Amino acid sequence: MIIKWKKLFFTINEIYGNVESSEKLQKADVHAFFQQPGLIHSSKRNTLHKETRTLCIDLHKSEEQLRTELNKSTRYQINKADRDHLTIRVVTNPNTNDLEDFKRFFNVYAKEKGIELFQDERINGMAGNGKLYITYVFHKNGDLLAGHLYMADGNRAGMFYSGSIRLTNTDIPKNDVGRANRYLHWHDILYFKKENYHLYDFYGISLDENNKDQQNINQFKRSFGGEEVTEYRSFIPQTLKGSLFVLLLKIKWRNQVERIKGNMVRNEQTKAKERGFFP
Incomplete structure (x- = not known):
């Protein structure tokens, strides 16, 4: 690609x-x-x-096997989120308006985290090749909780951006937002499996052992199983x-x-x- x-x-x-x-x-x-x-x-x-x-999940495995490879806490939270009346939305081949919507959502999160903002030119280059997917999860009251943007080539789906409202919304408990984000990851894994992709790629494991924040993200990703x-x-x-x-x-x-x-x-x-x- x-x-x-x-x-x-x-x-x-x-x-x-x-x-x-x-x-x-x-x-x-x-x-x-x-x-x-x-x-x-x-x-x-x-x-x-x-x-x-990076951490890749083999999508040739059965759903039952993928679920078994989740760690105990993540499996529990996904099962609990299944009863939270969440709504999932998948945007395939996002247009300009779709990308602007995601950009506004992600940049709020990025500013709070102190990470790089949405890269317009780079993402537009991906979109021009029809390589993008966007997924969202919504609270039962309609509020957007988390969103992911994927670069996908028919074989490997890589999570390019991930963001949530955990740092900016005080009305919904952080635990509920975190649980919904895990649920969205699980849904995305199963979605790309059904689309006959071979790999789900978390797009990076930090090698910096002294960066506590990055190591926490590593731990989150590893809770889904997969192979480094x-x-x-x-x-x-x-x-x-x-x-x-x-x-x-x-x-x-x-x-x-x-x-x-x-x-x-x-x-x-x-x-x-x-x-x-x-x-």
Whole structure:
């Protein structure tokens, strides 16, 4: 799957999954490779590489088996939420108005959490390829409780954004909102299973053991079962502007534990070759 989008005056090709030949890609300042089994073009100069970990659920498994793999607390909360008279809404191929609605909802949550706001250009690039789904869960009184935005390619559904009203709504108990959010995740897992997807991807497990907030999110994701998978991201400049973009990323991410530097790049090259991966 390939997504082309623009950030400021930089044009980016995002490539997810299998890479046949980067020569066939449209012109861009940067080629950004995601969900790779090894580093891409790691011998080139001025490149940036990251090791990432994510949690994937195998949707080939039966619903009964998936439910069994939930931890006890999450299974209890989902069962309880089933009696809360919640309403689920799924938006397939969201249009501009749908995306604006989700953006308004998510940005309120993002500001409270202090995380990056909705990325218009990037999401519009995904939407142009028909790769997006939005799901919502509503309280019995009609209030929106939580929402998710997925990037999906027919094989793998990745949770790109997740937000709730837990931090902003004082009328509904936080426990009720959290329970509804778990229920929405469970519904989404079953939805993509019925749509014959192979993987449900929580889109990231933080490697920063010192970040308590990120570790709490990791614990939440792991409560649904699944398998942790190590993958790689490579950012390869194609123009002078692209080299500047990669340099800015290096500065921005200079302290991230996921970033691969120096000898670590050569070590990962060796590991990839041992696995038979030759990008």
